[in-house]
Amino acid sequence: MAGQANTTRYKDLDLDFIAHPITGDIVQKLNKDAVKQSVRNLVYMGRFDKPFQPHIDSRIRGLLFEQASPVVTVELRKVITYVLQKNEPRINLIKVDTGINANGDSYSITIHYQIINQPTIESVSFQMERLR
Secondary structure (H helix, E strand, O other): OOOOOOOOOOEEEOOOOOEOOOOOOEOEEEHHHHHHHHHHHHHHOOOOOOOOOOOOOOOHHHHHOOOOOHHHHHHHHHHHHHHHHHHOOOEEEEEEEEEEOOOOOEEEEEEEEEEOOOOOEEEEEEEEEOOO
């Protein structure tokens, strides 16, 4: 059909497992919320967190125990870029910003990306710190 807009929809389960108030089913995340959840999960994913797919590993947990330095922020940027480019086909990764917080005990991470066939640039930001 000519003139039909590309309406790709992405669906994922909401990992908070919140029940829908009327149906009682688990609520779904749709489109940009589903992709944002996936991006965040891939960054946090360890080597054996996903059964039968040990190649999905962001290696972030090991980097959090290194001495905080600009070298570690560059390495964080590299591993996040690699894991997202390799395992999230729904996005075009634009930029990954990493920085050390003022106390030197955690890292701030911001990921800028564009969802395939969408005009807007999305971002997700979070703090990573090691638990003692």
